[in-house]
Amino acid sequence: MYSQTRVYFPYVSPFDPCPPIRVKTFQxxxxxxxxxxxxxxxxxxxxxxxxxxxxxxxxxxxxxxxxDQEGLEG
Amino acid sequence: xxxxxxxxxxxxxEMLERLQAVDFVLVELNLYLDTHPNDMxxxxxxxxxxxxxxxxxxxxxxxxxxxxNFGHSYSGYPWQWNQVPWPWQV
Amino acid sequence: xxxxxxxxxxxxxxxxxxxxxxKFLMEQYGGADGELAAALRYLNQRYTIPDKxxxxxxxxxxxxxxxxxxxxxxxxxxxxxATVEQLEAAGLxxxxxxxxxxxxxxxxxxxxxxxxxxxxxxxxxADLYEDIAxxxxxxxxxxxxxxxxxxxxxxxxxxxxxxxxIVHSLRFREAVEILKEEQDRKKFF
Numbered sequence: 176m177y178s179q180t181r182v183y184f185p186y187v188s189p190f191d192p193c194p195p196i197r198v199k200t201f202q203x204x205x206x207x208x209x210x211x212x213x214x215x216x217x218x219x220x221x222x223x224x225x226x227x228x229x230x231x232x233x234x235x236x237x238x239x240x241x242x243d244q245e246g247l248e249g
Numbered sequence: 250x251x252x253x254x255x256x257x258x259x260x261x262x263e264m265l266e267r268l269q270a271v272d273f274v275l276v277e278l279n280l281y282l283d284t285h286p287n288d289m290x291x292x293x294x295x296x297x298x299x300x301x302x303x304x305x306x307x308x309x310x311x312x313x314x315x316x317x318n319f320g321h322s323y324s325g326y327p328w329q330w331n332q333v334p335w336p337w338q339v
Numbered sequence: 340x341x342x343x344x345x346x347x348x349x350x351x352x353x354x355x356x357x358x359x360x361x362k363f364l365m366e367q368y369g370g371a372d373g374e375l376a377a378a379l380r381y382l383n384q385r386y387t388i389p390d391k392x393x394x395x396x397x398x399x400x401x402x403x404x405x406x407x408x409x410x411x412x413x414x415x416x417x418x419x420x421a422t423v424e425q426l427e428a429a430g431l432x433x434x435x436x437x438x439x440x441x442x443x444x445x446x447x448x449x450x451x452x453x454x455x456x457x458x459x460x461x462x463x464x465a466d467l468y469e470d471i472a473x474x475x476x477x478x479x480x481x482x483x484x485x486x487x488x489x490x491x492x493x494x495x496x497x498x499x500x501x502x503x504x505i506v507h508s509l510r511f512r513e514a515v516e517i518l519k520e521e522q523d524r525k526k527f528f
Contacts, residue, residue: 205505206508206512212281212285228506229502230281234506269346276398280510283395284513315345318342
């Protein structure tokens with residue numbers, strides 16, 4: 176599965192007051208790539224679908240929180 | 250009515266989640282079919298799930314009272330609709 | 340008309356009394372990109388959108404009310420047994436002065452909900468693009484909310500709501516594609 180996270184590297188000035196965050200992240204999720212959902216995509220079981228918030232794994236987007244994404248030293 | 254109501258049993262939560270699961274599939278298929286009205290297989294699945302939903306909801310209502318108001322569920326005596334717990338209380 | 344169903348769409352559990360998180364969650368209750376705004380936006384736009392898209396707006400608008408009830412449940416559970424001192428410490432002193440523990444349609448900063456948050460331009464593409472943007476903004480809000488709590492039960496319910504924004508966004512994008520098709524082309528298949 177492709178990554179749903181994108182990164183960019185903001186300009187760092189020597190006069191920035193806070194310790195710089197060198198890597199910033201944002202999300203690009205499946206709805207941006209599917210266009211029009213094709214028929215007969217594989218499905219989760221009903222209980223799995225409820226737990227994932229979606230019936231089709233192709234539309235599923237996990238989100239672990241920013242804590243483990245931002246501030247990765249690039 | 251004046252007594253503190255008994256906490257509901259584990260079976261309540263299990264059955265509720267089963268109902269939430271089948272209802273969730275129905276929501277998903279419903280939205281999908283709104284933009285894919287010619288997907289026969291999805292329509293068949295929707296109808297099958299709706300039938301299953303009916304059975305699970307009836308089983309739940311027999312134990313824990315009506316799920317819907319305005320005549321879409323039956324009531325025992327006394328009037329069961331306004332008995333606790335409400336969804337945000339469980 | 341609408342029929343009420345006496346159950347949540349998805350289970351909501353919170354594992355600690357946390358009135359400050361309740362305050363932050365108000366963004367999705369009475370905020371510009373919150374669930375109330377979403378429900379009212381879609382259910383209002385549907386009167387002036389092409390017939391092919393009315394069902395989708397009706398159904399997503401209805402689902403948004405289920406999400407509003409989930410957010411209300413979170414706020415209710417997070418504040419239910421909090422003391423006045425805890426509410427004050429959480430920045431809810433001003434809220435308590437006006438509302439006690441009553442919920443109120445306001446955002447996380449205490450600004451009351453306003454119809455100015457939602458648009459109805461009467462142009463189907465403009466309205467659907469607003470809807471797509473609203474879903475993406477709500478998805479982002481859910482991300483920031485997930486970032487702000489370490490309550491795994493609360494995170495679980497918030498992840499469900501975030502995923503729903505993604506599905507709704509896809510459906511609105513599909514609605515745009517449907518409207519782009521040539522008039523009644525399907526009839527000639």
